[in-house]
Each structure stands twice: as C-alpha cells, then as structure tokens.
Amino acid sequence: MIKQAKQVLKQTFGYDEFRPLQGDVISDVLNKKDTLVIMPTGGGKSLCYQIPAILFDGLTIVISPLISLMKDQVEQLDEFGVPALFLNSTLTPERYAANVQKLKNGEAKLLYLAPETLMMKSTRELLDQLNVDCFTIDEAHCISEWGHDFRPEYRQLAEVRKDFPTAVCLALTATATPRVREDIRTTLEMNKTETYVASFDRKNLLLQVVDKQEPLEQILDFLYTRPKQSGIIYCFSRRQVNELYSDLKHEGHSVLPYHAGLSEAQRTRNQEAFIRDNAQIIVATIAFGMGINKPDVRFVIHHDMPQNIESYYQQIGRAGRDGLQADCMLLYSYSDKQKIQYFINQKEGEEKKIAEQHLAALLNFMEYDDCRRKPLLKYFGEEYQHDECGMCDNCLKYKDNMQDYTEQAQKYMSCIARTDETFGAYYIADILRGSKQKKILENDHDKLSTYGIGQEWTKNQWIQLSRLLLRKDLLKKDPDHGSLKLTSASSAVLKGDERVEGILDRTQATSDEDKPSRTSSDVENLHNVDLFEKLRVKRKELADEQEIPPYAIFPDTTLMEMSFYFPQDDESLMAIYGVGSVKMKKYGDDFLPIIKEFVQNNEVKERTKAIKKKVEKTTEKKKYELVGEEFNQGKSVEHLAEQFGVKEVTILSNLKKYLDDGNKIDPDGILEASSLSQRKIDEVYESMDKVGADILKPVYEDLDKTVDYGELRVLQLAYLAENRSS
Ligand code: ADP
Ligand code: ZN
Numbered sequence: 001m002i003k004q005a006k007q008v009l010k011q012t013f014g015y016d017e018f019r020p021l022q023g024d025v026i027s028d029v030l031n032k033k034d035t036l037v038i039m040p041t042g043g044g045k046s047l048c049y050q051i052p053a054i055l056f057d058g059l060t061i062v063i064s065p066l067i068s069l070m071k072d073q074v075e076q077l078d079e080f081g082v083p084a085l086f087l088n089s090t091l092t093p094e095r096y097a098a099n100v101q102k103l104k105n106g107e108a109k110l111l112y113l114a115p116e117t118l119m120m121k122s123t124r125e126l127l128d129q130l131n132v133d134c135f136t137i138d139e140a141h142c143i144s145e146w147g148h149d150f151r152p153e154y155r156q157l158a159e160v161r162k163d164f165p166t167a168v169c170l171a172l173t174a175t176a177t178p179r180v181r182e183d184i185r186t187t188l189e190m191n192k193t194e195t196y197v198a199s200f201d202r203k204n205l206l207l208q209v210v211d212k213q214e215p216l217e218q219i220l221d222f223l224y225t226r227p228k229q230s231g232i233i234y235c236f237s238r239r240q241v242n243e244l245y246s247d248l249k250h251e252g253h254s255v256l257p258y259h260a261g262l263s264e265a266q267r268t269r270n271q272e273a274f275i276r277d278n279a280q281i282i283v284a285t286i287a288f289g290m291g292i293n294k295p296d297v298r299f300v301i302h303h304d305m306p307q308n309i310e311s312y313y314q315q316i317g318r319a320g321r322d323g324l325q326a327d328c329m330l331l332y333s334y335s336d337k338q339k340i341q342y343f344i345n346q347k348e349g350e351e352k353k354i355a356e357q358h359l360a361a362l363l364n365f366m367e368y369d370d371c372r373r374k375p376l377l378k379y380f381g382e383e384y385q386h387d388e389c390g391m392c393d394n395c396l397k398y399k400d401n402m403q404d405y406t407e408q409a410q411k412y413m414s415c416i417a418r419t420d421e422t423f424g425a426y427y428i429a430d431i432l433r434g435s436k437q438k439k440i441l442e443n444d445h446d447k448l449s450t451y452g453i454g455q456e457w458t459k460n461q462w463i464q465l466s467r468l469l470l471r472k473d474l475l476k477k478d479p480d481h482g483s484l485k486l487t488s489a490s491s492a493v494l495k496g497d498e499r500v501e502g503i504l505d506r507t508q509a510t511s512d513e514d515k516p517s518r519t520s521s522d523v524e525n526l527h528n529v530d531l532f533e534k535l536r537v538k539r540k541e542l543a544d545e546q547e548i549p550p551y552a553i554f555p556d557t558t559l560m561e562m563s564f565y566f567p568q569d570d571e572s573l574m575a576i577y578g579v580g581s582v583k584m585k586k587y588g589d590d591f592l593p594i595i596k597e598f599v600q601n602n603e604v605k606e607r608t609k610a611i612k613k614k615v616e617k618t619t620e621k622k623k624y625e626l627v628g629e630e631f632n633q634g635k636s637v638e639h640l641a642e643q644f645g646v647k648e649v650t651i652l653s654n655l656k657k658y659l660d661d662g663n664k665i666d667p668d669g670i671l672e673a674s675s676l677s678q679r680k681i682d683e684v685y686e687s688m689d690k691v692g693a694d695i696l697k698p699v700y701e702d703l704d705k706t707v708d709y710g711e712l713r714v715l716q717l718a719y720l721a722e723n724r725s726s
C-alpha cells in the first residue's frame with residue numbers, strides 16, 4: 001500500500017520523499033485506522049488525505065470551514081489532474097446540480113464541504129447513496145472552545161460521521177495545545193485513535209521581536225530589502241489597517257487592505273489579488289489568512305501585538321510554507337500590552353482567566369532573552385532540543401552583534417584575486433594562515449604577498465568570513481568547483497570605499513536533516529536569478545490565462561530548481577521538485593523552451609539532479625568510497641546528501657567508513673555540517689580528549705546530555721579525522 005502511495009507522490013505530485021509523519025499517517029488511513037494529525041502549517045497535511053483519496057475506490061469527504069480554501073484546494077488538485085469538487089453556497093444552481101451529478105456518477109475522488117452544507121438534509125441524502133471511504137475533518141481545532149477559532153457547527157460532526165460506518169475518520173489541525181487535542185478526540189468520539197504530532201518547529205522562519213518605535217519607518221526599512229516578495233502585515237484594528245495601507249501605498253508599494261469592515265466582494269477581490277501576485281502586500285486584521293494556502297509568503301509582520309501565542313503561531317505559520325526562508329517580525333510596545341490588558345479586563349469569569357493565561361504566555365515569549373524557539377515550542381508541549389537556533393533575533397544577537405570585518409575582508413579578497421579566483425574557501429584560508437601544505441608550496445603560493453598575513457585568526461574564522469562575504473554578495477562561489485570569485489561589489493571594499501559589517505558565527509539553523517523535501521540551500525542560494533525571473537513571468541502569464549494562482553501551476557521551489565539544474569529534456573524535467581506527470585504534459589512545453597534558450601545564450605550547462613536509482617546501482621562499498629573521494633575534492637556533506645539523494649547522516653556514516661578504512665578526510669569540511677557554536681564545539685572536543693571519541697555514550701554523559709547524538713556524530717567524525725591525520 002505504502003509503495004503505491006509513494007508512486008502517487010512522485011507520479012502525481014512530483015515529490016520524491018514524504019515529509020515527516022506523512023508516510024505513517026497515509027498508511028494508517030489506507031488501513032482504515034482513525035487518525036488525528038497535528039502538524040504545523042506548511043507541514044503537508046493535505047497530502048495525508050489526498051493520497052489515500054486517490055487510492056481509495058470510494059469518495060473522500062473533506063470538511064473544511066472556509067469556502068475560499070476549498071476553491072483553492074480544488075484548483076490545485078485540478079492542476080495535478082486529481083478529480084475533486086466542492087459543494088457550497090457560492091455555486092450557481094446549475095454548477096451545484098452538475099457537481100451532484102458528477103458525484104453520483106462516481107467522477108470525483110474528493111468532495112470538499114463546509115460543515116453547514118454537510119448538515120443539510122439534501123446533502124446527507126446524497127451522501128447516503130455514495131460509497132464513502134474517508135471522512136476528513138480539516139482544521140479540526142474548530143471543534144474546541146479552547147482553540148482560537150471555535151465553530152459550533154463542528155460539534156455536530158460526530159453525529160454525521162455515524163452515517164458512514166465503513167469510512168475511516170481523519171482529523172487534522174495545525175493548532176493544538178494538549179487541551180484542544182483532547183477535546184477533538186472526545187468530541188469526535190475517536191477512541192482507538194492513532195495520534196501523530198509533528199514537531200512545531202518551523203526551521204525556515206526567522207523570528208524577530210522588535211521594539212516598536214516608529215513603526216512606519218521600521219516597516220518601510222524592512223520592505224526596502226524585500227522587493228518583489230509577498231507578505232502579510234497584521235494590525236490590531238481596522239483603523240490601523242486603513243492608515244498603514246494608505247501610508248504604504250503612498251510610498252509606492254503594491255499593497256491592499258483586508259478587514260471585516262470591507263464588503264465581502266472587496267475582501268474576496270483583495271485576497272485573490274494577493275494570491276495571484278497582483279498585489280504583493282496585504283495589510284490586514286486577524287480576519288485575513290485562514291483561507292490562504294499561498295506557499296510563497298516571504299514575510300509576516302505584526303504591526304501590533306498578536307492576541308495570544310496560538311494566533312501568533314498560526315499567523316506566522318502562513319509564511320514560508322514552501323520551506324524556503326521567511327521572515328517574521330513582531331513590533332512590540334508597552335502600550336500595545338496595555339491595550340490587550342484593557343480588553344481582558346472587560347471579560348469575566350473563565351473567559352477572563354483563559355485570556356490572562358494567554359497573555360502571560362505571549363509576554364513570556366516576547367520578553368524572552370534566550371532562543372525564542374524555546375518558549376514558543378514549549379507552549380505546544382514540545383521541548384526545544386538545541387541551545388540556539390540561529391534563526392531568531394536572540395540567537396543572532398547573542399553572537400555579540402555586528403562587527404566590522406573590513407580589514408579581514410580585504411585580506412581575504414585580495415588573496416582570492418592573487419590566486420586568479422580559482423580556489424575554494426579552505427585553500428585561501430590556508431594561504432592567509434601561512435600553511436606549508438604541499439599544494440601551496442607547489443603552486444608557489446608561499447611567495448604571494450598575502451601569504452601568512454592572516455595569522456590573527458583561526459582557519460575556522462576565515463571560513464566563517466567567507467560565508468559572510470558570500471551572504472553579502474561580495475563573493476560568489478562557482479557551483480561546480482567551489483572556487484570563490486569576486487563580484488562587481490568587491491572592488492569598493494578592496495579600495496576601502498565600502499565597509500564590511502556582519503555577524504561571523506551565524507549558526508546554520510536551516511539544516512535539512514529531518515526535512516527531506518526542503519529545497520537544498522544550494523538551490524535556494526545559487527539558482528540563476530535571471531532565468532528564475534523569466535520563468536516567473538511565464539508562470540504568471542499562464543496563471544492569468546486560466547484564472548488560477550501562479551503557485552497552483554508551480555511553486556517557487558520548482559522554478560528555483562529549474563534555474564539551478566537547467567533540465568534540457570522531459571526526463572530531467574520530471575526529476576524536478578513538483579513536476580508530476582500531469583503537469584509535465586500540461587506545462588513542459590511552456591517551460592522547457594525557455595530553459596533551453598537560456599542555456600544556449602548563457603554560459604551555463606545542465607546539472608544532473610541526482611536520481612536515487614543511479615546510486616542504488618552502485619554497491620554499498622563503492623558508494624562510500626565515492627562519497628569519500630568526492631568529499632575530499634571539496635564537496636560539502638550537504639551537497640553530497642543531495643547528490644546521492646540520502647540524508648546527511650548517511651553521508652557522515654559513509655565518511656566514517658571511509659576514514660576507518662585508513663583514508664584521510666578534511667576535518668574542517670566535516671565541521672561545516674555542525675550547527676553548534678565554536679564555543680560548544682571546543683567543549684565537545686575537550687570532552688573527547690578526556691573520555692575518548694570512539695564511543696559516543698560517555699561523551700554524551702560527560703556533557704550532561706546537552707549535545708544530542710546527531711551533533712556528536714558530526715563532531716566525532718571531525719575529531720577522528722583531525723587526530724588520525726596528525
Ligand atoms: P498544511 O496544510 O499542513 O499547511 P500543505 O498541505 O498545504 O500544508 O503543504 C504545504 C506545501 O508543501 C504545499 O505546497 C505542498 O504541495 C508541499 N508538500 C507537501 N508534502 C510534500 C512532500 N512530501 N514533498 C514536497 N512538498 C510537499
Ligand atoms: Zn533562537
């Protein structure tokens with residue numbers, strides 16, 4: 001069964017791997033086991049019922065509270081070639097009747113319904129005649145008064161569910177404190193239920209809480225660095241929405257308002273404009289967002305304090321569903337806090353108590369001075385497993401703020417220039433540190449004026465600097481050879497006209513470890529932006545023709561992969577993220593010629609996207625040797641994981657084998673795969689000196705279990721590589 005599910009995943013949706021828990025959930029549903037799924041927004045809940053729906057003979061009913069969401073889902077499914085439809089009050093009587101007929105003919109796999117529609121006598125009679133295999137309740141938290149979006153109609157779902165005794169029941173939600181979870185289970189009378197709770201850590205969201213001083217200025221600064229990006233700005237009141245909307249419009253931004261004071265038609269129009277990329281920014285009250293499935297929302301700003309952690313989490317959750325980085329900025333002032341307190345004081349009894357608890361949790365989050373993921377995840381009953389995430393303001397600030405690195409940048413860049421831009425970060429660092437390694441002497445690089453002028457820093461610091469310079473576009477990296485090159489912006493720094501400031505040791509928090517489907521950072525950082533733009537334009541054109549949102553055609557991730565791998569034929573296009581067989585047929589001829597033409601006119605060539613089968617053909621032994629060799633040629637662990645289509649831990653264990661065979665590997669290259677701070681790394685090394693590095697348990701104990709095994713495995717390898725080579 002699960003094998004078929006995987007085929008559907010690739011064939012229909014164009015994805016290679018399940019996201020965490022998807023496989024387990026789908027397998028349970030296919031086995032008709034009632035299931036409750038708690039997964040953050042963007043976690044991939046939809047596939048949990050869409051894939052079984054495709055495989056079941058009968059119909060899958062999906063209860064969804066929002067009409068706009070249904071339309072969006074059906075449009076997206078349509079693009080994937082999956083027959084789905086909805087019944088609700090927005091349909092004309094003719095369309096309604098046509099849909100009913102299709103259902104009777106068994107022409108649909110999925111039926112989306114609002115709870116009100118489901119409760120209607122006519123609907124129940126209709127469903128009575130159909131073979132229903134799965135009864136799905138989306139946004140299941142609406143059942144609970146403890147959730148943030150209680151809907152009384154949801155209470156009656158348990159009753160209706162009895163109409164389909166042979167259907168499996170699947171309830172899904174993104175927001176569930178343990179209390180809400182329990183409510184869902186009891187209300188739906190789910191007794192022997194499997195419950196799956198995914199991690200609520202959305203690694204790709206950068207969290208920031210900022211002192212609100214001059215909010216308009218602060219927001220304008222923020223937007224300035226994000227041209228062409230889609231985002232949502234939440235305000236407390238309609239008045240505030242209108243004000244900020246006209247201010248931003250006045251400043252020339254592509255922006256629209258959204259709040260309950262606008263007419264229904266206006267709201268729908270504005271929402272559509274946002275979804276279809278006709279407007280980039282929506283300024284809104286909390287009324288906006290529930291029905292938004294847009295995967296490429298790149299930022300969420302809270303102009304005012306959110307009501308509580310759950311709604312905050314729900315709102316920021318609308319950013320970065322595609323797994324690419326997205327920025328969340330919350331502006332916080334004391335007077336906002338007083339405003340909320342004032343509203344709470346109007347309430348009474350239990351309601352007031354709940355509101356006060358909510359406020360306290362929120363304040364704790366906003367005033368927290370350590371990693372923000374700790375209080376945030378704790379609220380959802382999850383313990384954050386790391387010291388720092390590197391993706392929140394506190395973790396970034398902790399690295400002693402910005403510093404001036406102009407002098408070192410000049411040394412580093414002139415060394416690159418003097419070696420003809422043909423070497424990678426490690427080699428440049430070695431020259432600066434005056435290394436006597438063979439390759440340097442052979443190349444006569446010990447005669448360079450930059451040789452040995454960087455003794456003040458460790459090699460690791462130089463490597464970190466190279467990353468900072470890459471982030472700032474002061475350097476670029478040849479994606480094939482890893483050699484560093486200067487950019488048009490470099491000369492201003494070399495001449496001393498421009499300074500370089502930044503944070504050196506920015507911990508890499510967006511590791512792909514348990515997110516196999518997140519696009520690798522190479523694709524995210526190194527795709528060709530010119531081609532990406534061209535593809536975007538094509539996508540918009542196609543979307544407008546069909547009156548559907550651009551992302552229903554392809555998400556950004558797909559376009560990024562196209563502009564990174566430059567696929568030249570149908571076969572390699574099929575390997576691209578999000579390209580299934582139906583979309584291939586439908587859009588291959590629209591996108592391939594653009595890519596081909598681009599490749600002909602530019603100095604780029606196709607890269608093969610690793611397809612697993614190729615790797616599986618080589619035997620295990622050959623593979624780890626291959627991995628070791630390629631690693632020593634300068635490829636990163638991350639890069640290799642992508643190339644071989646495996647997880648990073650697998651690459652690490654391959655390298656360990658390679659090392660154990662008596663080969664050498666570069667310890668610094670291994671350290672790149674660690675997300676620990678230098679301070680922590682030194683601590684682990686000390687411990688390994690003390691208790692040995694061959695077995696990890698003693699190290700784990702010695703460090704009071706503060707460093708997890710995943711990290712220890714990385715450091716073990718680096719440690720062994722270092723010690724065995726010396
Ligand atoms: P949720 O409903 O949990 O918020 P969605 O079901 O809308 O999340 O999924 C978010 C995005 O992730 C969608 O664009 C979806 O196509 C994509 N996605 C889901 N599962 C996978 C997967 N296994 N591999 C790649 N992309 C996926
Ligand atoms: Zn953090």
